Amino acid sequence: MRCYVVREEDGAFSRGVEDYEPFARESADLHVRVEYSGVNYKDALVASPSSRVRRVPVLVGGVDAAGVVITSSDPGIAEGTPVCVHGGDLGVGRDGGFAPQVYAPPRLVSVLPASISTRDAMVIGTAGFTAMASVLALEEHGLEPGAEVLVTGATGGVGSLAVAFLHARDYQPVASTGSPQESAWLYERGATRVIGRDDIADRPDRVLASERWAGAIDCVGGETLHHILRSLRYGAGVAASGLVASPDLNTNVYPFITRAVALLGIDAVETSARTRAEVWRQLGEVATRVDFAGLIDSTITLEGLDEALEMIRSGKTRGRIVVDPSED
Numbered sequence: 001m002r003c004y005v006v007r008e009e010d011g012a013f014s015r016g017v018e019d020y021e022p023f024a025r026e027s028a029d030l031h032v033r034v035e036y037s038g039v040n041y042k043d044a045l046v047a048s049p050s051s052r053v054r055r056v057p058v059l060v061g062g063v064d065a066a067g068v069v070i071t072s073s074d075p076g077i078a079e080g081t082p083v084c085v086h087g088g089d090l091g092v093g094r095d096g097g098f099a100p101q102v103y104a105p106p107r108l109v110s111v112l113p114a115s116i117s118t119r120d121a122m123v124i125g126t127a128g129f130t131a132m133a134s135v136l137a138l139e140e141h142g143l144e145p146g147a148e149v150l151v152t153g154a155t156g157g158v159g160s161l162a163v164a165f166l167h168a169r170d171y172q173p174v175a176s177t178g179s180p181q182e183s184a185w186l187y188e189r190g191a192t193r194v195i196g197r198d199d200i201a202d203r204p205d206r207v208l209a210s211e212r213w214a215g216a217i218d219c220v221g222g223e224t225l226h227h228i229l230r231s232l233r234y235g236a237g238v239a240a241s242g243l244v245a246s247p248d249l250n251t252n253v254y255p256f257i258t259r260a261v262a263l264l265g266i267d268a269v270e271t272s273a274r275t276r277a278e279v280w281r282q283l284g285e286v287a288t289r290v291d292f293a294g295l296i297d298s299t300i301t302l303e304g305l306d307e308a309l310e311m312i313r314s315g316k317t318r319g320r321i322v323v324d325p326s327e328d
């Protein structure tokens with residue numbers, strides 16, 4: 001079948017659509033017909049030469065997929081059930097979602113809530129799962145509706161879904177973006193204010209900045225995360241999931257010991273079964289209040305992946321790119 005395959009063998013790198021048969025790694029793997037996949041920043045890292053993220057020399061890319069179960073070893077997931085597959089080593093160390101079919105162990109398969117179609121599941125994808133996990137982590141830390149919450153990288157996958165989910169849960173998302181031309185689009189997604197990337201660097205000459213944010217969702221890392229920490233309100237938290245600017249964090253302990261702020265790490269890859277189920281339950285609950293169609297950058301076929309991966313790598317996407325891998 002036609003799949004998007006990444007190869008690096010004997011020093012030669014290639015990626016593209018080819019005839020390939022994805023295979024089950026374990027006897028318990030569920031077999032799923034893929035209706036949609038999505039493009040994530042991590043996919044671009046996997047599909048790069050000498051990738052430090054990819055764990056095998058040859059695989060089908062795609063860290064997430066949504067579709068219908070063909071065969072199941074799990075008594076809790078019947079054949080014909082609409083599911084989302086993501087996390088673990090999918091698309092990183094085993095064949096992923098850029099294919100008409102995928103195999104995955106039950107722990108990577110979530111039954112979709114009735115309110116979420118397979119297409120909307122891939123508008124959400126790993127990025128939206130991470131965004132909702134971030135919202136829930138902030139709520140667990142004490143965030144209450146009505147609060148102003150900063151979202152960085154706001155036009156990206158994690159960022160735009162975070163804006164939409166915060167809006168749907170009655171928060172006031174403040175969207176920080178390096179793409180000011182997308183301000184109107186961010187207001188349509190639910191932002192109450194749009195600010196520039198540099199606007200979060202308040203009072204850089206002081207140890208601490210003004211107390212501005214009741215919470216923050218950050219997928220940018222580096223200097224951005226440093227500035228967020230020093231401008232959180234007393235007792236507030238930042239949910240940190242990404243590193244598009246930098247994996248480094250040069251900061252000091254003052255925000256922690258004088259304002260009792262919290263750095264909440266978010267991981268969508270090895271998240272517990274309990275958290276995974278709760279995030280999908282909450283996504284199902286919020287789905288009727290989110291305009292998923294408005295969050296789609298474009299819908300592409302496997303042939304469009306080369307370009308899409310370059311776009312996401314260079315931060316030029318807006319919302320989510322959905323992939324239709326069907327062979328028709």
Ligand SMILES: NC(=O)c1ccc[n+]([C@@H]2O[C@H](COP(=O)([O-])OP(=O)(O)OC[C@H]3O[C@@H](n4cnc5c(N)ncnc54)[C@H](OP(=O)(O)O)[C@@H]3O)[C@@H](O)[C@H]2O)c1
Nearest residue numbers: 041153154155156157158177178242243244245267268315
């Ligand atoms: N922890 C986890 O389990 C997990 C799960 C999913 C994603 N992630 C991570 O989260 C990050 C975002 O993923 P994504 O799929 O949402 O990517 P994405 O769609 O490319 O979004 C990233 C956004 O960040 C902004 N940006 C890009 N380059 C930047 C730079 N140099 N400095 C500051 N901002 C920059 C851009 O938004 P603006 O133009 O609006 O500023 C861009 O759209 C990645 O690092 C990814 O690996 C982690």
